[in-house]
Amino acid sequence: xxxxxxxxxxxxxxxxxxxxxxxxxxxxxxxxxxxxxxxxxxxxxxxxxxxxxxxxxxxxxxxxxxxxxxxxxxxxxxxxxxxxxxxxxxxxxxxxxxxxxxxxxxxxxxxxxxxxxxxxxxxxxxxxxxxxxxxxxxxxxxxxxxxxxxxxxxxxxxxxxxxxxxxxxxxxxxxxxxxxxxxxxxxxxxxxxxxxxxxxxxxxxxxxxxxxxxxxxxxxxxxxxxxxxxxxxxxxxxxxxxxxxxxxxxxxxxxxxxxxxxxxxxxxxxxxxxxxxxxxxxxxxxxxxxxxx
Amino acid sequence: xxxxxxxxxxxxxxxxxxxxxxxxxxxxxxxxxxxxxxxxxxxxxxxxxxxxxxxxxxxxxxxxxxxxxxxxxxxxxxxxxxxxxxxxxxxxxxxxxxxxxxxxxxxxxxxxxxxxxxxxxxxxxxxxxxxxxxxxxxxxxxxxxxxxxxxxxxxxxxxxxxxxxxxxxxxxxxxxxxxxxxxxxxxxxxxxxxxxxxxxxxxxxxxxxxxxxxxxxxxxxxxxxxxxxxxxxxxxxxxxxxxxxxxxxxxxxxxxxxxxxxxxxxxxxxxxxxxxxxxx
Numbered sequence: 001x002x003x004x005x006x007x008x009x010x011x012x013x014x015x016x017x018x019x020x021x022x023x024x025x026x027x028x029x030x031x032x033x034x035x036x037x038x039x040x041x042x043x044x045x046x047x048x049x050x051x052x053x054x055x056x057x058x059x060x061x062x063x064x065x066x067x068x069x070x071x072x073x074x075x076x077x078x079x080x081x082x083x084x085x086x087x088x089x090x091x092x093x094x095x096x097x098x099x100x101x102x103x104x105x106x107x108x109x110x111x112x113x114x115x116x117x118x119x120x121x122x123x124x125x126x127x128x129x130x131x132x133x134x135x136x137x138x139x140x141x142x143x144x145x146x147x148x149x150x151x152x153x154x155x156x157x158x159x160x161x162x163x164x165x166x167x168x169x170x171x172x173x174x175x176x177x178x179x180x181x182x183x184x185x186x187x188x189x190x191x192x193x194x195x196x197x198x199x200x201x202x203x204x205x206x207x208x209x210x211x212x213x214x215x216x217x218x219x220x221x222x223x224x225x226x227x228x229x230x231x232x233x234x235x236x237x238x239x240x241x242x243x244x245x246x247x248x249x250x251x252x253x254x255x256x257x258x259x260x261x262x263x264x265x266x267x268x269x270x271x272x273x274x275x276x277x278x279x280x281x282x283x284x285x286x287x288x289x290x291x292x293x
Numbered sequence: 294x295x296x297x298x299x300x301x302x303x304x305x306x307x308x309x310x311x312x313x314x315x316x317x318x319x320x321x322x323x324x325x326x327x328x329x330x331x332x333x334x335x336x337x338x339x340x341x342x343x344x345x346x347x348x349x350x351x352x353x354x355x356x357x358x359x360x361x362x363x364x365x366x367x368x369x370x371x372x373x374x375x376x377x378x379x380x381x382x383x384x385x386x387x388x389x390x391x392x393x394x395x396x397x398x399x400x401x402x403x404x405x406x407x408x409x410x411x412x413x414x415x416x417x418x419x420x421x422x423x424x425x426x427x428x429x430x431x432x433x434x435x436x437x438x439x440x441x442x443x444x445x446x447x448x449x450x451x452x453x454x455x456x457x458x459x460x461x462x463x464x465x466x467x468x469x470x471x472x473x474x475x476x477x478x479x480x481x482x483x484x485x486x487x488x489x490x491x492x493x494x495x496x497x498x499x500x501x502x503x504x505x506x507x508x509x510x511x512x513x514x515x516x517x518x519x520x521x522x523x524x525x526x527x528x529x530x531x532x533x534x535x536x537x538x539x540x541x542x543x544x545x546x547x548x549x550x551x552x553x554x555x556x557x558x559x560x561x562x563x564x565x566x567x568x569x570x571x572x573x
Contacts, residue, residue: 010476014393015405017386021446026412029423036423087313095303096310104559105314108321111551111562113505115523116544119530120320123327123541128339132323135342164320172563217414225416228507235530248418248508255422256512264422272419 033265041261053266062267064242065250066274068155072246073223075159076166077216084167085212088174089204103175107168117165118232125157148233151243158229158244170215177211178204213286217279224275227252247271328353328545332537353542365539367518368525369546375437375510375521376503382445383499384492390446391454392480392488396466406455413448418508425512439513440521450495453565457491458484494565497558501551522547 040049087106091099109117124132127146134144147153181204189199227248231237234244237253245253247267255264299307327340329349357365394406417424424443433439461484469479485492507523514520520528526543529536555562 005475005477007470007476008399011393011397011399011402013477014389014397014480017446018390018405018409018451021443022408022412025424025427025443026408026420029420029427030415032423032426033420036426041426090306090309093306095300096306097299097303098307102310102314103563106317107563108552108555109317111501111555112548113507113523115505115507115527116324116548117320119526119540119544120324122530123335123340124320124323126339128337130341131339132342134339164317168317221414221416225418227418232527232530235532251418251422256425261422261426268419268422272415 033268036262036265037269039262049262053263054270056263057266057270061242061245061250061253065245065247068151068243068245069224069226069247071155072158072162072226073220075155076162076223077219079159079163080166080170080219081212081215083163084170085174085208087167088171088178089200091171092175092178103168103171106171109165109167110169112165114165114228115232117161118229121157121161122233148244149240151241154233154239154243157233158226161229161233162226173211173215174208177208181207209286213283216282216286220279220282221275224248224271324541324545327537328542332541335537335541353538354546356538357542357546362539362543364517365525365543368520368522371437371519372504372522375440376500378437379441379445379503380496380500382441383447383450384496386446387450387495388454388485388488388492389480391451391456392458392484394451394455395458395461396463396484409448409451409455413452417444421508421512424509428513434513435515435519436513437519440510444509447499450499453495454488454491457488461487490561493558494561497554497561498565501562504547504551 037053038048038050039046040052090096091103112120125147126132126134127144127148128134129138129144131144133147137144145153147157185203186199189203194202224247226246230239230244230246230249237245237249237257239245248271251264251267251271254260254267323340323342326342326344327335329351330340330345331348331350331352334348356362390409394402394409428434428439428443431439433442465483465487466479469483474482505523506521507527510521510524511527514524522543526540526547529540529543
């Protein structure tokens with residue numbers, strides 16, 4: 001056993017758990033997703049059916065799921081990048097007091113599980129007259145509505161839930177980036193006569209670009225991977241006219257509920273492709289691949 | 294305290310953040326309030342934000358701790374067991390890998406690190422079908438091992454430990470060797486104690502992730518007595534009327550321990566949950 005203690009072998013022993021786990025629980029499943037997407041997977045008689053799964057994919061529920069997931073991803077990015085960015089700048093400003101306290105208060109929702117968050121939002125956005133949001137509508141003279149019955153208000157609830165849960169985390173991301181910007185930059189800009197607005201546009205925003213790109217990237221993956229929120233709000237994977245159906249919901253429906261592993265895998269491959277393509281376009285737009293600095 | 298100490302801008306910012314803070318905490322108020330209201334009232338009229346003091350009682354909580362809440366207690370225990378086992382194994386294995394990647398130069402190191410980053414990026418939901426098939430093949434369906442094993446060597450803590458260990462002086466490694474310590478002894482006796490803050494952040498983040506995880510346990514577990522807390526709670530959410538008594542008070546009890554830990558170990562949460570943002 002002495003060889004195990006050699007300095008040359010030690011690093012391999014250290015990284016062994018990852019290599020094993022990677023092989024068994026990542027590389028093999030990813031490869032078999034690709035393979036299964038060309039198969040009809042039945043107990044005992046799995047066989048290749050070419051592109052049939054990909055051809056059968058394009059039904060109405062697929063477009064609904066893709067549209068819902070895309071809308072959700074779009075709106076969460078539109079809200080959850082600028083808002084936390086501005087709030088982080090405020091919290092980081094010298095005029096702000098007790099910013100640590102407020103940062104924590106906004107961060108607390110991130111601690112809840114999506115299940116608990118969904119349960120709370122079902123209550124707050126309940127369909128009855130006395131339900132919290134409906135009673136607030138009454139104050140402004142609007143009628144009671146069933147928030148989860150239409151695709152527009154349903155999406156609104158999903159986006160509000162996401163904003164509530166993730167704004168705090170994104171604020172922390174942006175604040176950590178802001179704190180690494182040297183004060184001297186702002187001081188010399190002030191000497192040159194720049195006002196607060198100019199300093200924000202010319203110094204703060206450009207220097208927040210790397211962290212923004214990171215947050216957008218994880219938001220795209222996270223947005224298209226959304227499932228639990230809708231599963232809880234609509235009490236399961238079924239919703240009227242599939243207004244709450246997401247891409248993962250569709251994958252779950254085919255792969256787990258209907259046991260069509262082949263078709264489910266094809267959906268997984270399409271989803272992975274979509275998110276990667278969007279991310280590459282996004283990274284290109286923001287110039288991450290440019291060798292400027 | 295006089296308001297005049299603050300400039301108008303400060304006052305404006307404070308007003309803004311008091312409102313935002315109240316909005317962030319409002320759902321917690323709603324949940325707590327609902328947990329003290331009778332479930333029949335919630336089912337028939339919805340959650341009223343007014344206190345309605347005459348309706349409030351501890352009944353839902355006492356129900357959970359009576360015979361009727363036995364299944365909830367089982368879920369709670371299951372979640373505690375899974376979270377504890379997962380967190381301990383994850384810390385041991387991930388810190389080893391992170392340490393190995395940071396301290397040694399060896400053939401294949403960069404490739405392994407690229408894979409760490411790659412796995413970090415792909416959401417598990419996308420590979421869950423083949424992973425599910427894998428679990429069937431390994432006979433791990435409906436077992437705690439099936440919930441724990443696939444994610445126990447987790448890329449996020451590996452990345453974090455690697456970054457942390459890379460900042461520690463390598464002189465300790467040489468010193469340990471001169472004193473005749475084995476490579477593994479150096480890790481356990483010298484570097485594990487040095488990485489305590491990193492462990493603090495990662496224990497909290499991984500325990501939280503495990504406590505709250507939903508999609509994977511939903512797929513792996515199916516018998517009632519093995520469900521975890523989030524799955525159990527979600528099974529109470531039905532289209533035909535809810536079991537509000539256990540559901541709401543149970544949700545409160547699920548977040549109370551997290552809140553307590555957060556109050557005492559806040560800085561670990563903040564540094565741990567934003568790992569990916571630390572430039573590698």
